[in-house]
Amino acid sequence: MKPIEVRSVELAKVIAKPNDKFPEPLRGEFAFVGRSNVGKSSxxxxxxxxxxxxxxxxxxxxxxINYYLINSKFYLVDLPGYGxxxxxxxxxxxxRKVIERYFSERSWNMKALFALIDSRHELMDSDAQLLEWLEVLGISPVVVLTKIDKLSSSELNKQLKYFEQVLSGYKIRQIIPCSSVKKEGLDKIWNVIIEELSKE
Ligand SMILES: Nc1nc2c(ncn2[C@@H]2O[C@H](COP(=O)(O)OP(=O)(O)OP(=O)(O)O)[C@@H](O)[C@H]2O)c(=O)[nH]1
Ligand SMILES: [Mg+2]
Structure with a gap:
């Protein structure tokens, strides 16, 4: 797939208070959710x-909730961390209220949701709660396993098997192992974005 060149980035909207309005929908948005410190902003x-x-x-x-406008076309949305x-x-x-508000009022405009989980640990209760809640809402997330640079290749293999197994009970679109430090897996994330944007 042809990559998207990021020509412009603008912090288009910050939602801080319950009454703050969401920005105009444009061509959609891609949201990043996960426990605090899992690596969403990175x-x-x-x-x-x-x-x-x-x-x-x-x-x-x-x-x-921070809305980054990319190429004046679509948003990448940084959500506050839970747990x-x-x-x-x-x-x-x-x-919790901020995140709940996002999903109840705005997920209709979401083209994909990236749910970030730390690759090094077991699935936490708060992650399982999020996944269960997403099922109720009918949202199938892309699971991004973060910080894989901190694992050896044998540890990574073990964790991948573990997550495939533990996530098999949920409707997951794809599992993408990632490292923001080593820039691994980023192309797979872009592919999801490109595929969704090309649907229009
Ligand atoms: N080794 C490594 N460290 C990472 C990676 N991604 C993030 N970190 C580190 O993890 C810490 C948290 O990263 P953030 O991106 O601020 O995490 P966040 O999910 O946005 O956290 P909140 O805003 O608190 O919800 C920082 O110290 C980052 O440098 C990664 O891929 N590899
Ligand atoms: Mg952050």
Whole structure:
């Protein structure tokens, strides 16, 4: 497939408060969801090829819904992370509301959802909860296994087998192992985006 050249990136909209409006739908959007610290903002930067999203080694960095407009055509959406145990109850409740609002009010405009899961660990309860919730909503995510540069090739093989097995009970579109640091798997993410955009 012909790659998309990222000619322009603009932080088009930040949704911080419950009443903030979503931007005009344009040709659709691709959202990135996952536990806090799983690497959503890093992955966005890696696929865009520029440092636009804030990355932090401390969980809970992205607290708003950030819409990055690419080539004035479509959006990449950075969602706040869930499952950060040390956040206050109030904060966690707020993030949950923001994410829930996105799925209930805006997922109709989503062309694909990338659900990020850390390749190094077992599936967490909060990931399973998200996957179950997506099934209820009728959304089949692309699962992105992040930070594979931190695994040896034998560990990676073991984890891939584990995730294929544990995810087999869910409706998953594709599993993509990825590293934002080593820039691995990014082409597969682009292929999903290109395929969806070419459907119009
Ligand atoms: N080794 C390695 N580290 C990564 C990778 N992706 C992200 N990280 C690191 O993981 C930490 C969290 O990355 P972020 O991209 O901020 O994670 P996030 O999911 O956006 O986190 P929140 O905004 O808190 O939800 C940072 O220290 C990143 O440098 C990767 O592919 N490989
Ligand atoms: Mg982030």
């Amino acid at each position: 992955l966005l930067n890696a696929i865009i090829g520029k440092r636009v999203a804030f990355v932090s080694k401390n969980p809970g960095k992205t607290r708003t 950060y145990a040390r956040a206050s109850k109030k904060d966690r409740e707020e993030w």
